[in-house]
Structures are given as C-alpha cells and as structure tokens.
Amino acid sequence: METRKIKIMASYDWSMRYGMVEFVKFVDPVIRYKGKEYKIELGRVIAEPIICGQNLKETADFVVDRTVHWNAYYRCWAQQALHSQMSIANNPNSFYAHEKHSTYDLMARAIHPEDHFPITVLLPQFYPYTEDQERQEMWEYEQELIAQHTKFGFDEFRRKTDWQKIHEKLQRSVRLREQSKLVRELFYSKEQYLKDTVEKIFQNRFPLYLKKTSGGGGSDVFKINSLADLYEKYDATQGRSFHLQEAVENYDVFVRCMGLGPQILPMRFEPDKPLHEHYSPEKLVLPLNLHERMTNYVMLINSYFRWTYNSFESIIKDGKIHPIDFANACPDSHFTSLHVHFPWLLCAKLKWFAYCAVTGKNMKSDMEENAYLNVFNDPNKTQKEKFDFHVAMSKEYFEIDSFKEFCEENFKDLNEKMVQFYDTRFDDVIRYAIHFSDFPIEDHANFYRQYKERMDKVFRPNAKDYLSIRPGE
Ligand SMILES: Nc1ncnc2c1ncn2[C@@H]1O[C@H](COP(=O)(O)OP(=O)(O)OP(=O)(O)O)[C@@H](O)[C@H]1O
Ligand SMILES: [Mg+2]
Known part of the structure; x- marks a missing residue:
C-alpha cells in the first residue's frame, strides 16, 4: 500500500x-x-x-x-x-x-443576469498634503533623525549629534517630496472625482461602503451616509487604495459560503454579532435556483484564481444574489467560529485533499485567464452565455464527475464515521479549541459548556442535515 x-x-x-x-x-x-x-x-x-x-x-x-x-x-x-x-x-x-479588486472586477464581468454585483468604483489613492501637514511631517522626521544620529556618553559633554548626516537626509527627503508632488500633479485627476462619482455613478444614493482594496478582518470598512461623511473618511485613508461600493441594505439573508473544491456550504452570516457568533447555527437552505447560482459563483472564483479552499460572502435581497467579499483564500476555520458546521468542514477537507493527493489532480497553477477573458470580454455574448461558460469551466476544473465517483467509492460512510467520531472523541476537539481560543482564560469553562451544549443539542440530533450541503441529498 x-x-x-x-x-x-x-x-x-x-x-x-x-x-x-x-x-x-x-x-x-x-x-x-x-x-x-x-x-x-x-x-x-x-x-x-x-x-x-x-x-x-x-x-x-x-x-x-x-x-x-x-x-x-x-x-x-x-x-x-x-x-x-x-x-x-x-x-x-x-x-x-490578486486581492479584492481583481475578484470584484472579474465578478462584474461574469454575473448572471438575474443577480446584481453591487456597483463598485476603484478610487485613486489619496493623501492630503496641506502645508501644515507637510511641516508637521518634516518636523517628526527631523526628530527621528536626531534621535537616530545622537550618541550619549558617560560624561554628558560626550554627547554627539551628527548634524551633517541629519541635514543630508532631510535634504533628500525634501527632494523626494517634490518629486512625489510632481507625480500627483502629472498623473492624478484634478477633478472633483469624489463628488462626480457619487453624483454620476451612484446617483447621489447613500449609504455607500468605502472599503480598502485588499486585506480582511473588517478593518477599514466604512459605511458612508453623505458626501461630507465620504470626504471625512477619504481624508483618513492615508495613501491606501479604497473602493466605493453600493450598499445592499434591508436584505433577506447574508450568506457566507465555505468552499472546498466543488463542495460549497452556504451558512447564514450575522456580521453584527460578536466575532465568534458570526456564523449562525441555523442549517441554511436556500431556494434551489439561488443555491445553484451561488455555488457557481464560488466555483468560478475558486477555479479561476486556483483557490480551492476559500470563503465567499454575498447578500441575498429580493431573490438576487449580491456578491460582496470573496478574496479570502485562507478562510476562518476555527471550531469556535464554525461550531455546528465544523464537522462538515473536516469531512469536506478530508475528501477534497485525499482526492487531490491520491489522484495527483493537476491544480493547473498556470492559470488560464485568457480562456475566460476571451469570453467575458466578447461583446457578442450575452451575460447568460458568459455565466454558462464559466459554469462549464468550473465543472472541468473541479473534475466534478470524477470527484463524485471517488467519494462514492471511498467515503460513502464518512458521515456515519463523523457521528461516531463525534460521540467518542469530539469533547477533546472542543476542549482543545477553547484552550487555544482568544476567550479570556477565566471564561474558558463557561465557553466549553456553551459550545458543548450547542453541539449536543443542535448538531448531534441533526447531524445528517449538518453534514450534507442540502438536507436529504
Ligand atoms: N456592499 C455592501 N453592502 C452591505 N454591507 C456591506 C457591503 N460591503 C461590506 N459590508 C459590510 O461590511 C462588512 C465587512 O466588509 P468586507 O467583508 O468587504 O470586508 P473584510 O475586511 O473582508 O471583512 P471580513 O474579513 O470580516 O470578511 C461585511 O461583512 C458587511 O457587513
Ligand atoms: Mg467580509
């Protein structure tokens, strides 16, 4: 063997x-x-x-x-x-x-005609330079240089400051500043582009979201309620790049999907709750048509970018999917976050990783962007044709039929095994998870009880449902 x-x-x-x-x-x-x-x-x-x-x-x-x-x-x-x-x-x-921007741009080209990708605008990077700010910055830099180039001795008269070095460095910094001013003058729009964007692209509709083009963790994401609000937040962006995005409010359900190869689990996401309660324990069952389109979006991103372990956020409102965040190729996989959904994750990972390792699946690290883009940018193709095209590409990338056959042959009873594992070994998993969690140590015993109770009362009697993507399948 x-x-x-x-x-x-x-x-x-x-x-x-x-x-x-x-x-x-x-x-x-x-x-x-x-x-x-x-x-x-x-x-x-x-x-x-x-x-x-x-x-x-x-x-x-x-x-x-x-x-x-x-x-x-x-x-x-x-x-x-x-x-x-x-x-x-x-x-x-x-x-x-590839960060948020690249994934957004792709989604805007690939969305199904019945869904809506929230209008999203990439803004030029901005850093305010009033004369006062410049003077303050130069002063701070000079203090740093003095500290850096000053040596103290046993005798206080042995203190030495290398003013020549400090002067040279300051001069270099002044020259660099002049150059970057010139870049701003020559390469940046001088229009009132914030006001114009809000008027022409968003028709003065608020709220909007100002959010950074990369990273995660919910930092630097601002809900904007007026133009004045936008000016204030944009002033504080400190030279980093940001998107301005249409807000999707009063929604029906916020969904975060976990994707492991072609296995895509939608979960209800509650962003206003504390971090460890973001994933609702509800077994979310979407109407079949939405479920299928959602699965196909996750598979598009995960096959195009070759992230076969990624999470995907979208908001469902009025029967339309609005994808909002899907460049998360190191998704939160803590038991304390996923709780009742965690056993599904373990099964899905074992199946997909075993499939890739044993069959030697070609992960195609040389991405085939142009195969996709030739279709997405073809003016003679309808949005529906573009959507159908990427669904076929995902099916091929994820080797759906062969994966299914592999799981039938090797993992037919995996869910039952998970239940046995749960009954005999899972307390240790919970204990371990709490031990390594960020919860205050004095609350560990309490959290252990809470998680254990949720798993025993919610997961265990409904294990079959929680271990399948859609109950009964
Ligand atoms: N267009 C939008 N409409 C409504 N809510 C939004 C929108 N964009 C962002 N949000 C809200 O802001 C939160 C953070 O936004 P986003 O997910 O884009 O940032 P993030 O830094 O990737 O956060 P995380 O790492 O927590 O997913 C979302 O979970 C959602 O609650
Ligand atoms: Mg997010």
Missing part, C-alpha cells in the same frame, strides 16, 4: 489541525483508486533552510496553504514548491497578487 502525504502549512487555527489529525486517525481510510490502495498521512511543512533549485517534491504529495499572506518564508517556500511542480491548495502566487 502506498502512502500519500498531505501537509498543512503553519497556522493559528489549532482546532482545525487537531480536528483533522484526530478524525483522520479515527477513520484511518484506505483509499482505492484505479486498482491501487493508499493511506493518508497528515503533516506540517517545517520551516528549514532550503536551497534554490532544490526539489521539494519529496516533502509532500499535496500542500495546503494557510500562510503565504502573512509569512514571507512560507511564501517563498510555496513558490519553490510550485517550481518543484507540487500540488497546492491554494495557488500562492495568485493569492498574493
């Missing part, structure tokens, strides 16, 4: 790692594929010196990235892994290079 090594890169979501390891140990699957048998071995990618040109292929058969957006070593490691032609979920280069 051969072994397939799956390695998850470093991350702080200990409960997910612990849950995966314990579940795989419990199931101990023997995978059958094309007449051969395989064992799965889970592991970590260990940070150690690597030589350029070294082949990393022996390290693992499949790597799961949880790192490249926050750890420079692992980003380099993952790039070298791509050069070694290893299979990775998710493509480190596309995750590093």
